[in-house]
C-alpha cells in the first residue's frame with residue numbers, strides 16, 4: 296500500500312528535526328528544546344516507521360541501535376592509509392623546538408624568516424577510526440587496524456550519539472573523516488560505579504572502555520557503554536576542494552555537524568607551540584576526557600603535501616606528550632581504614648610512584664568484593680591510574696609479573712582499631728566495625744568531618760591534632776571541641792601558645808555558620824552536602840527537622856525512605872540530642888533568614904561558576920551565600936551557565952566562558968549581586 300504523501304513528509308520532517316536537535320544536544324551541548332519534547336518527536340517517528348517500515352532510512356535517528364550481533368568484523372581496506380603520528384617523548388620545550396627546527400629545515404626556511412604556522416590540537420587517548428560518508432550519509436566506519444586494513448565497526452559507531460548519521464549543508468560526494476572514539480571520564484566513572492555496585496568487572500581506563508565497546512560484536516551491548524568522538528582529519532575526499540589550512544579544514548568539519556574539539560589554536564613558531572603545551576597541561580585535569588599530549592600540525596596543507604611521509608608517519612605532524620596518567624608499581628601491603636560510619640576500606644600501600652603529576656603511595660581498593668574482583672594481592676605489580684581530580688586507583692593487576700608468594704587479602708574479623716566485631720550486613724558491599732563511638736577511629740573521623748572545610752570549617756584543626764585530641768580523650772564528640780582552651784591546646788605536641796590561641800579563635804569563628812553546614816557537619820548517614828542543603832531550605836529550622844516524622848521528611852525534595860529513616864534514627868538517639876544541645880549552648884548558631892522559599896530567592900534558577908581566587912571571601916563562603924540566595928553553584932562551565940565569577944588567576948573556566956559567550960563577573964560585581 297502506498298504511503299500517503301503527508302505521512303512521508305511528516306516522517307522526513309521528524310527525521311530532520313530530530314537530527315538537528317540531537318546535534319544541538321550532543322555536539323553543541325546547547326539544546327533548543329526540552330528532553331520531553333525530543334522524546335515525543337522520537338516516539339512519533341518510531342510509530343510512523345512501525346506502521347510503515349518502508350519509511351525507515353539508514354540515517355533515521357531511530358536506527359542508531361538495532362543491528363543484529365555479528366559473527367566477526369569484516370575487513371575494510373583503507374583507500375588512503377591511516378597513518379599513526381610520531382610521538383615526541385621529550386615533554387619539555389625541547390620537543391616543540393626540535394619539531395619546529397625540522398619543519399623549517401625541510402620546507403627550506405632560513406633562520407630569520409617569518410615563523411611557521413601550526414594547527415595545535417589535542418592527542419585524545421582513544422581509538423582511531425575512519426568514517427565514510429557518501430552523499431552526506433554515514434555508510435561505513437572502520438578501525439585503523441594496521442593502517443592499510445581495519446575492521447568494519449559501522450554498527451557500533453552508529454550508536455555514538457555525536458556521530459552524525461547524515462551531514463549538514465552542502466557536502467562532498469565522498470568524505471572520509473578521521474578521528475578518535477573515546478569514553479569521557481564522567482561516563483567511565485559512572486560505568487565503573489554501576490559495575491562495582493552490581494559486582495561486575497570494571498574497566499581499567501577509558502581507552503580500554505572505548506576499544507572494548509567498539510570491538511563488541513553485539514551493537515546493543517556497545518550502545519550501553521556511552522562513547523564519544525572527535526574529528527581531526529580526512530581520508531578520501533571526492534567532490535570538494537580542500538581549503539588552504541588544517542584549521543580551515545576543521546572549521547569545515549564542524550560546519551557539516553561533526554564534533555571537533557574546541558581546545559585548539561593556531562600557533563606561530565616554537566614558543567607558541569610550547570605555550571599551547573603548557574596551557575593544555577594546566578587544564579588537563581579539568582578536561583572531561585583523557586589526553587596523553589598535544590598534536591602540532593603544519594597548518595598549510597600545501598606544505599603538508601610537500602613534507603610528505605617518513606615510512607608510515609607524516610613529517611608535518613607530531614604528538615608532544617605529557618607525563619603518563621598510568622604507571623606500574625608494587626603493592627607493599629593491603630591495610631584497612633575505619634571510616635566515620637565504621638566502614639572498613641581496604642587500602643593498597645604502594646611503592647611510591649609518580650603518576651598524573653603527583654607521587655602516589657596509597658590507593659583505595661573500595662571494599663572486599665573489589666579486591667577479590669581485581670584479585671589484587673600483596674606483592675603484585677599493579678597499574679595505578681590517576682586522571683582528572685579523581686583519587687588514585689588500582690586499575691588492574693599485571694598477572695604475568697605475579698610472584699608465587701603474592702598474598703591474597705582477607706577482611707579482618709575484628710576492627711584493627713577498637714577490636715569490635717566487623718560485620719557485613721546482607722545486601723551491603725561494605726563491612727563495618729560495630730564499635731560506633733566506642734571506636735577511636737570512628738570518633739576521630741566524626742571530629743575530622745565536623746571540622747572539615749565544607750562543614751564547620753575549623754581552620755588549623757588538622758588530622759594530626761584531631762588524632763592527639765581523641766587519643767588523649769580530650770575530645771569525644773564535636774561539642775567537646777568548644778570546651779578546649781589555650782592552655783590545654785598549647786600542651787599538645789607541635790602546638791605552641793600562638794597556634795593554640797589561633798585555633799581557639801578559629802573555633803570561635805566556626806560558631807557562626809549556616810544550618811546546611813551544621814547538618815552536614817553532624818555526619819548523619821546518607822546526608823551529604825546536597826541533602827543537607829535541601830533539608831535546611833525545606834524545614835527552615837533545626838527544631839522542625841528534629842521533630843519531623845519519616846513521612847514528613849519524605850515530603851522534602853529527593854528524600855526517600857532510606858534517607859528519611861537515617862535522619863529520624865539520628866535525631867531520636869539521646870546521645871546525638873545531647874551533643875546538639877551542647878553545641879547550641881556553646882554558641883553554634885546560624886541566621887534564621889537563611890531559609891527562604893524559592894519565590895523569594897533572587898538567584899533561584901541561576902547557575903553560577905566560581906573560578907580563580909577571590910580577595911574578600913573564600914570560594915566556599917561565596918558558594919554558601921549564592922546558594923542561600925537560591926543559585927546553583929556548579930563546577931563546570933556550559934552554555935547553561937548564567938554567570939562565571941572570575942577571581943585572580945582564573946584559568947580554563949574563564950576561557951570557556953568567553954568562548955561560549957557566558958556573562959563574566961568580577962569580584963565587585965559578585966559582591967553587588969550578593970548585596971542586591
Ligand code: I6G
Pocket residue numbers: 377378379380416417418419423475527528590612
Ligand atoms: O592519533 C592522532 C590523534 C590526534 C592523530 C591526529 C590527531 O590530531 C588531533 N592527527 C593525525 C593526522 C594523525 N593521528 C595521523
